[in-house]
């Protein structure tokens with residue numbers, strides 16, 4: 001008989017852990033419930049990252065969202081890739097994960113998914129690369145793909161699937177972690193990611209853009225597409241994943 005929690009959540013265990021970049025761990029979660037789950041590449045799950053005793057103190061720390069890097073329905077498992085950026089409950093959960101650890105998570109959800117378009121434009125940071133990797137894997141080999149990704153250094157580059165590899169830029173010492181919301185004001189229009197997207201040679205007509213990761217970079221790239229390239233809002237799917245000083249964006 002099913003556990004009542006399984007009507008709402010997926011319950012599983014950590015099955016495998018490996019570093020995927022210098023600061024990111026790939027964590028495989030196994031659950032029989034994943035054999036018949038519906039998932040579109042780009043969607044995420046909401047993972048319970050703290051024990052119930054802590055939810056009473058601060059309900060915002062109960063869950064964090066992580067994109068599904070890969071889902072294997074046949075074997076009933078999925079992979080998440082979590083960046084180690086500090087001491088938040090999500091980062092802590094990933095740092096302390098061990099094989100056999102019980103896991104509770106939502107079913108996959110979210111609207112960051114592939115759309116029909118003449119070409120696809122991806123822009124974001126290494127956390128966005130997790131969702132983008134799944135989306136790129138689902139595109140046909142002859143799909144037209146453009147984009148750029150940002151991380152701190154070459155060893156932070158998430159390995160993306162062939163043939164749709166995207167170029168990376170490196171922020172070096174300008175650690176996104178150290179920023180505060182107020183430290184990235186109007187100058188956001190000149191952040192390295194926006195500059196890199198501005199430099200892309202794109203067809204004159206809009207395609208579909210997927211923007212994810214650092215919230216103010218997403219907004220700045222969106223403004224660039226709207227105001228400098230003449231795209232409309234319906235051509236752009238934006239999903240901010242995190243913002244300096246904010247906890248657990250949904």
Ligand SMILES: Cc1cc2nc3c(=O)[nH]c(=O)nc-3n(C[C@H](O)[C@H](O)[C@H](O)COP(=O)(O)OP(=O)(O)OC[C@H]3O[C@@H](n4cnc5c(N)ncnc54)[C@H](O)[C@@H]3O)c2cc1C
Nearest residue numbers: 065067083088089090091130241242244245246247248250
């Ligand atoms: C739809 C969606 C999908 C996501 N997918 C992924 C994913 O695949 N992999 C992943 O690692 N994260 C992903 N995230 C972000 C994730 O949900 C957490 O926000 C992140 O792990 C931080 O949680 P935390 O509890 O460690 O820190 P929090 O307590 O939430 O945040 C504490 C502080 O840490 C800093 N911070 C948070 N994230 C970063 C970062 N990436 N770089 C630098 N500083 C940061 C900020 O200053 C923040 O105020 C996703 C978010 C959303 C909304």
